[in-house]
Amino acid sequence: MHAPADTPLLYVLTNELRLQGPRFGCGLAQCGSCSVLADGVEIRSCITPVASVEAKSITTLEGLPALYAEQKGLAQAPDLHPLQQAFIDTQAIQCGYCYNGMTIKGSELLAQNPKPTQAQIRSHMNGHLCRCGTYPRVMQAIGLAGKRMAGEVR
Amino acid sequence: MTNPCDLLSRRDLLKAGGALIVGFQIGGSASPAFAARGDIAGPPDPNQIDSWIAIHADNTATIYLGKGEFGQGNTTGLLQIAGEELDLDMSQLKWVRLDTNIVPNQGATVSSSSIHRGGPQVRAAAAEAREALLARASSRLGVQPGSLTVSKGVVSIDGHPNLSVTYGELVGDKPFNSKFTGTASQKPINKYKLVGTRLPRVDIPDKASGKYVYMQHVRVPDMLHGRVVRPRGQRAYGTGAKPLNVDESSIAGIPTARVVRKGDFVGVVAKEEWDAVKAAQALKVTWQESAALPGNADLFERMRAAKTTDTVIADWGDADKAFAQAAHMATATYRCPYQSHAPFAPNCALAEVGPNGAVVLSSTQDIYKLRSMLAEVLGLPEQKVRVQYCEGSGTFGRSCYDDAAQAAAVMAQAVGKPVRVQFMRWDEHGWDDYGPAHLADVRAGIDSSGKLVAYEYHGWQHGWLINETTHELALLMPPKEQTSGPMSIPVNRMSTGSMYAVANRRVISHAVPMVGYLKGAPLRSPLDLSFAFASEQTIDELAFAIKMDPLEFRQKNIGDARWLGVLNAAAQAAQWTPRVAASALSNAEVVTGRGIGLGTHHVSYGAAVAEIEVNKRTGDIVAKRICAALDAGQIVNSGLVENQIIGQVIQATSRTLKEEVLFDKSGVTSLDWDSYPVLRFAEHPDVTPVVVQRLDEPSTGAGEEAMGATAAAIANAFFDATGVRLRQYPMQPERVKAALAAART
Numbered sequence: 001m002h003a004p005a006d007t008p009l010l011y012v013l014t015n016e017l018r019l020q021g022p023r024f025g026c027g028l029a030q031c032g033s034c035s036v037l038a039d040g041v042e043i044r045s046c047i048t049p050v051a052s053v054e055a056k057s058i059t060t061l062e063g064l065p066a067l068y069a070e071q072k073g074l075a076q077a078p079d080l081h082p083l084q085q086a087f088i089d090t091q092a093i094q095c096g097y098c099y100n101g102m103t104i105k106g107s108e109l110l111a112q113n114p115k116p117t118q119a120q121i122r123s124h125m126n127g128h129l130c131r132c133g134t135y136p137r138v139m140q141a142i143g144l145a146g147k148r149m150a151g152e153v154r
Numbered sequence: 155m156t157n158p159c160d161l162l163s164r165r166d167l168l169k170a171g172g173a174l175i176v177g178f179q180i181g182g183s184a185s186p187a188f189a190a191r192g193d194i195a196g197p198p199d200p201n202q203i204d205s206w207i208a209i210h211a212d213n214t215a216t217i218y219l220g221k222g223e224f225g226q227g228n229t230t231g232l233l234q235i236a237g238e239e240l241d242l243d244m245s246q247l248k249w250v251r252l253d254t255n256i257v258p259n260q261g262a263t264v265s266s267s268s269i270h271r272g273g274p275q276v277r278a279a280a281a282e283a284r285e286a287l288l289a290r291a292s293s294r295l296g297v298q299p300g301s302l303t304v305s306k307g308v309v310s311i312d313g314h315p316n317l318s319v320t321y322g323e324l325v326g327d328k329p330f331n332s333k334f335t336g337t338a339s340q341k342p343i344n345k346y347k348l349v350g351t352r353l354p355r356v357d358i359p360d361k362a363s364g365k366y367v368y369m370q371h372v373r374v375p376d377m378l379h380g381r382v383v384r385p386r387g388q389r390a391y392g393t394g395a396k397p398l399n400v401d402e403s404s405i406a407g408i409p410t411a412r413v414v415r416k417g418d419f420v421g422v423v424a425k426e427e428w429d430a431v432k433a434a435q436a437l438k439v440t441w442q443e444s445a446a447l448p449g450n451a452d453l454f455e456r457m458r459a460a461k462t463t464d465t466v467i468a469d470w471g472d473a474d475k476a477f478a479q480a481a482h483m484a485t486a487t488y489r490c491p492y493q494s495h496a497p498f499a500p501n502c503a504l505a506e507v508g509p510n511g512a513v514v515l516s517s518t519q520d521i522y523k524l525r526s527m528l529a530e531v532l533g534l535p536e537q538k539v540r541v542q543y544c545e546g547s548g549t550f551g552r553s554c555y556d557d558a559a560q561a562a563a564v565m566a567q568a569v570g571k572p573v574r575v576q577f578m579r580w581d582e583h584g585w586d587d588y589g590p591a592h593l594a595d596v597r598a599g600i601d602s603s604g605k606l607v608a609y610e611y612h613g614w615q616h617g618w619l620i621n622e623t624t625h626e627l628a629l630l631m632p633p634k635e636q637t638s639g640p641m642s643i644p645v646n647r648m649s650t651g652s653m654y655a656v657a658n659r660r661v662i663s664h665a666v667p668m669v670g671y672l673k674g675a676p677l678r679s680p681l682d683l684s685f686a687f688a689s690e691q692t693i694d695e696l697a698f699a700i701k702m703d704p705l706e707f708r709q710k711n712i713g714d715a716r717w718l719g720v721l722n723a724a725a726q727a728a729q730w731t732p733r734v735a736a737s738a739l740s741n742a743e744v745v746t747g748r749g750i751g752l753g754t755h756h757v758s759y760g761a762a763v764a765e766i767e768v769n770k771r772t773g774d775i776v777a778k779r780i781c782a783a784l785d786a787g788q789i790v791n792s793g794l795v796e797n798q799i800i801g802q803v804i805q806a807t808s809r810t811l812k813e814e815v816l817f818d819k820s821g822v823t824s825l826d827w828d829s830y831p832v833l834r835f836a837e838h839p840d841v842t843p844v845v846v847q848r849l850d851e852p853s854t855g856a857g858e859e860a861m862g863a864t865a866a867a868i869a870n871a872f873f874d875a876t877g878v879r880l881r882q883y884p885m886q887p888e889r890v891k892a893a894l895a896a897a898r899t
Binding site for chain 2: 004006024025027031033062099122130133134139
């Protein structure tokens with residue numbers, strides 16, 4: 001990694017590591033497009049200097065299935081995190097650009113609380129925008145994924 | 155299914171005699187006969203089967219669609235149409251990235267026309283291919299084509315499934331070399347297997363997994379990162395963005411950063427993206443001052459006083475006479491804001507330009523139109539410019555995609571390397587071609603039984619921009635507004651009362667010249683939210699005047715069966731029970747209300763019922779539940795339309811309650827998501843989408859047509875909740891409080 005310490009993490013992930021998960025949306029931490037997990041907690045990579053996460057474990061969308069397997073003690077990582085599968089099954093996606101953020105933030109909620117209420121989902125996800133207007137199906141998918149995850153056995 | 159964007163990584167850079175030639179490999183299984191596909195500037199002859207369809211040896215087909223995927227699912231719908239005529243399964247169908255060297259010119263992907271106008275073209279091409287394939291099968295199998303049956307690309311003799319041949323064996327990666335006959339028969343509707351079914355979208359799996367390649371993901375070797383440098387927030391149209399002084403030394407400390415200038419265009423490039431971002435912010439530019447805008451405060455008065463070009467959109471019967479005899483009238487003025495496309499991701503483009511050619515990757519809605527604009531900007535023959543489409547985030551009309559493409563091209567030409575331009579949030583919010591503001595004077599009258607007798611609508615707005623900002627800046631072009639042709643008359647006859655039977659109707663468009671205002675362009679359901687907000691509140695006022703339930707009033711006055719169909723479908727989904735509006739007012743701090751709206755974009759039919767909550771103390775409005783029905787004729791895939799209805803309702807709610815471009819006399823000031831708020835997750839309504847299927851009607855648009863209805867339903871719900879009319883949107887708290895306070899005095 002060659003980037004100077006003040007480089008936002010997002011540019012390192014997209015330009016040096018060529019990852020497709022986190023994406024530029026605003027550069028102002030207002031939209032959630034750039035979300036990644038730092039030690040399992042959602043952060044906005046567009047305003048996070050790369051030096052500040054040196055000691056942390058960063059998980060991007062690409063690594064979410066493996067993180068899920070680790071959290072659940074599964075022998076093998078699935079192809080998709082249950083929330084990703086739920087997005088497909090509910091046909092929630094339109095342009096899909098915001099779904100990095102939706103998946104990262106939604107997975108964080110489900111890791112904390114596998115049976116969130118509608119109010120809890122609305123509150124937790126409120127920092128993530130969708131301009132195409134797919135909020136209703138994101139909510140549906142989070143609920144569906146939670147129910148499926150609850151059936152998992154450690 | 156091949157992801158067309160995967161192919162970019164196999165791009166070859168060829169240098170021949172000092173000239174830079176860029177070759178892209180496109181397509182599934184390329185064959186010698188198709189070595190040329192992609193090398194010659196298009197568009198290909200639309201009357202040749204090969205322009206649309208390629209059959210591969212493995213019995214799959216590539217369909218060369220000319221309409222782009224923007225998240226609305228039209229790729230899936232169009233492939234369903236092609237697969238239906240060809241008797242191929244979805245799993246046997248591939249598509250390619252739109253490319254001006256490859257795909258037919260199906261016109262811009264706009265106006266919800268992909269299925270409406272693009273569908274018949276794809277259907278005809280696929281039917282022609284099927285006929286050509288059956289002719290060959292007929293020779294091969296020794297029977298008349300009429301005795302053949304096809305399933306999944308396997309042609310067999312009726313009753314003898316073992317006597318068969320596949321498409322792949324008949325054609326297998328060779329061209330058809332056949333023109334359309336013009337007489338190929340199309341499948342009857344009652345035989346449809348794919349069209350009319352809810353197939354899952356072909357693009358969703360890769361979008362869920364993260365494998366889908368968006369425009370913003372693309373990187374090529376040796377490229378530089380570019381940023382445009384402009385005043386923060388556009389100035390009045392016609393005053394441009396003139397840089398009086400550019401201090402290049404101000405970025406001397408940023409590694410590899412350099413300035414690119416052409417005409418009034420200013421940009422920076424650097425090897426590292428962060429350096430380009432920093433350079434764009436650090437570059438010291440003295441801009442010419444401009445204070446030509448009216449600002450939000452004086453906008454509508456200036457529009458009303460403007461020297462307009464007036465066009466009669468409709469003038470039926472004798473409106474003046476009918477008004478004189480009306481038992482009740484509703485008359486009011488409505489004020490509707492500039493709104494922004496505000497795509498979730500600011501636009502991005504990548505260009506490579508040499509003396510002999512250019513390749514530009516863009517999220518444009520019209521690859522062929524962009525090609526001709528780029529040719530002009532770059533000073534290259536059009537045949538030497540190649541444009542490829544790469545999906546960005548939903549654009550909802552003309553956002554800055556062409557501006558970004560032109561900026562990338564200008565910078566790439568200047569520096570002789572590929573340049574990727576990413577607009578920043580303030581670039582996209584500040585330099586958008588906005589949905590224009592609208593001023594409306596509406597009046598309508600009824601007789602004593604509640605029958606509409608007269609309707610009159612006057613609308614003021616400016617039109618659309620012709621050339622994009624980089625084009626105008628780089629070539630120092632004068633302002634140029636579309637002033638002729640159908641696109642120059644944006645007052646939409648369909649949206650201004652056409653849903654009702656009224657013998658005396660007058661609709662006049664007052665076109666305000668765009669110079670001195672903000673740049674305009676179509677924004678999803680262009681101006682229809684404004685038309686519906688104004689027109690449907692007028693209708694609602696009349697229903698209230700005779701104390702009639704708003705649903706009953708509309709049923710009584712509706713113009714045709716299809717309007718009645720969506721109206722009843724939405725009302726039924728909402729479990730509407732008869733009650734006069736504002737007849738159950740409450741003194742509580744938080745009150746609820748419901749409202750109905752009808753609306754359209756061009757041809758389809760939209761209806762909505764909204765249930766809202768109003769906090770009278772804070773002025774906050776929350777949409778709780780919205781039912782919206784859409785009739786778009788023959789629905790190819792109701793799953794696509796349901797998804798579209800949901801998105802339209804959420805977006806229309808956002809635009810009705812929250813969205814307004816802010817600007818002072820100097821320029822636009824709403825440059826981020828805080829200053830241009832959109833509907834957030836916590837406040838979104840539950841949405842019940844209702845798809846009205848009409849298999850025997852031609853397919854019409856389904857991407858915009860429920861938005862006006864939604865805006866109107868929310869506006870009417872506010873009256874039901876409070877007894878007060880709000881005649882300006884967005885219906886934000888300060889306006890709500892002011893309207894409630896005014897009503898109390």
